[in-house]
Amino acid sequence: MAKGKxxxxxxxxxxxxxxxxxxxxxxxxxxxxxxNSKGYxxxxxxxxxxxxxCAFCATQCPDVVITVERF
Amino acid sequence: xxxxxxxxxxxxxxxxxxxxxxxxxxIHRLVAETLVDNDALExxxxxASVGCTYNSYEYIACDMxxxxxxxxxxxxxxxxxxxxxxxxxxxxxxxxxASIGTAEIVHAAARSENITVxxxxxxxxxxxxxxxxxxxxVGQVTTTSPWGRDPSYQxxxxxxxxxxxxxxxxxxxxxxxxxxxxxxxxxKRAIQKAFNVQKNKLGFSLVExxxxxxxxxxxxxxxxxxxxxENMEKQYPLGCYKGADITFDADGKYVSGAIPATSNNCVNVxxxxx
Ligand SMILES: Cc1ncc(C[n+]2csc(CCOP(=O)(O)OP(=O)(O)O)c2C)c(N)n1
Ligand code: SF4
Ligand code: SF4
Ligand code: SF4
Ligand SMILES: [Mg+2]
Numbered sequence: 460m461a462k463g464k465x466x467x468x469x470x471x472x473x474x475x476x477x478x479x480x481x482x483x484x485x486x487x488x489x490x491x492x493x494x495n496s497k498g499y500x501x502x503x504x505x506x507x508x509x510x511x512x513c514a515f516c517a518t519q520c521p522d523v524v525i526t527v528e529r530f
Numbered sequence: 531x532x533x534x535x536x537x538x539x540x541x542x543x544x545x546x547x548x549x550x551x552x553x554x555x556x557i558h559r560l561v562a563e564t565l566v567d568n569d570a571l572e573x574x575x576x577x578a579s580v581g582c583t584y585n586s587y588e589y590i591a592c593d594m595x596x597x598x599x600x601x602x603x604x605x606x607x608x609x610x611x612x613x614x615x616x617x618x619x620x621x622x623x624x625x626x627x628a629s630i631g632t633a634e635i636v637h638a639a640a641r642s643e644n645i646t647v648x649x650x651x652x653x654x655x656x657x658x659x660x661x662x663x664x665x666x667x668v669g670q671v672t673t674t675s676p677w678g679r680d681p682s683y684q685x686x687x688x689x690x691x692x693x694x695x696x697x698x699x700x701x702x703x704x705x706x707x708x709x710x711x712x713x714x715x716x717x718k719r720a721i722q723k724a725f726n727v728q729k730n731k732l733g734f735s736l737v738e739x740x741x742x743x744x745x746x747x748x749x750x751x752x753x754x755x756x757x758x759x760e761n762m763e764k765q766y767p768l769g770c771y772k773g774a775d776i777t778f779d780a781d782g783k784y785v786s787g788a789i790p791a792t793s794n795n796c797v798n799v800x801x802x803x804x
Binding site: 515521530 | 535
């Protein structure tokens with residue numbers, strides 16, 4: 460199974476949660492312990508090892524926060 | 531390691547001012563990616579309209595102008611007739627296109643003006659705080675239909691794609707949405723098809739994208755996506771309303787399909803003028 464690696468341009472995130480719902484592996488969450496520079500709880504990956512690099516999250520993101528690599 | 535998704539060069543570095551979860555950002559990106567895919571970023575001209583996306587010219591990295599409310603198709607007409615080799619598109623909301631701009635869009639389609647319209651239907655006037663639009667659903671609560679839209683008082687919603695597709699000048703009209711991965715890929719395909727239609731001088735093309743306005747709908751972004759699927763898609767079924775049979779080869783050259791027979795920019799059926 461392919462593996463993915465995510466990079467978040469975190470201060471662009473508006474905490475909308477669309478990526479969280481789009482992820483088939485259910486490994487994205489809004490980090491309720493932190494705020495980004497805009498004052499939103501940013502999306503974060505809680506289990507990077509499970510990522511398959513499908514880019515469903517990045518494709519759904521309205522604010523172009525996520526870059527996805529696959530290996 | 532291969533990059534499978536990265537920010538497109540078709541967008542500037544300026545962060546979108548749109549509300550969390552608003553589909554405008556996704557739709558901007560699809561337009562921008564299409565310009566890059568077709569190597570058209572340097573030559574394309576976009577026409578921004580009035581609505582939340584009035585300053586989309588700050589985000590999409592091609593040349594853009596901003597038109598008065600509803601007038602984008604008229605402005606695009608002038609640009610396209612002078613810059614025939616440039617891809618010319620408008621980006622318009624439903625308040626802009628289906629209300630104050632009804633005359634412009636109808637006549638641009640009737641003339642088979644060789645432009646592409648990206649029509650973003652979120653069933654409200656988003657920018658001005660959620661008033662009823664011509665596209666507001668029957669029963670939908672807005673700031674100006676606080677008891678829900680009542681057709682006996684406020685009339686029925688306008689199905690823009692359906693009615694424009696009846697005009698002989700409309701070459702390609704399709705309705706899509708961006709609620710999930712599959713639909714986003716499909717929306718991108720539709721925008722690429724519209725690009726090909728214009729490039730081959732086949733005439734007027736319009737892609738209607740059903741969109742959310744979480745803020746004025748009073749819903750969380752995800753709940754707004756669900757509301758769109760459950761309600762908007764019933765009133766506004768997805769699909770191709772004109773030009774479904776138009777095909778292109780791998781280089782984007784017109785191959786077959788019914789197209790408007792005559793118009794100032796267009797061609798005789800089956801024969802593409804250069
Ligand atoms: C001539 C004129 N009339 C009215 C307005 C006020 N106005 C600004 S945006 C808008 C409606 C925008 O709605 P829509 O096109 O659906 O865009 P959205 O914000 O929903 O994306 C209106 C009526 C204006 N700017 N100019
Ligand atoms: S790339 Fe796919 S698996 Fe990885 S976080 Fe994004 S949606 Fe989930
Ligand atoms: S979709 Fe984008 S903006 Fe929304 S929470 Fe995920 S990363 Fe943040
Ligand atoms: S008001 Fe509605 S359409 Fe405008 S940016 Fe906010 S969510 Fe999007
Ligand atoms: Mg609107």
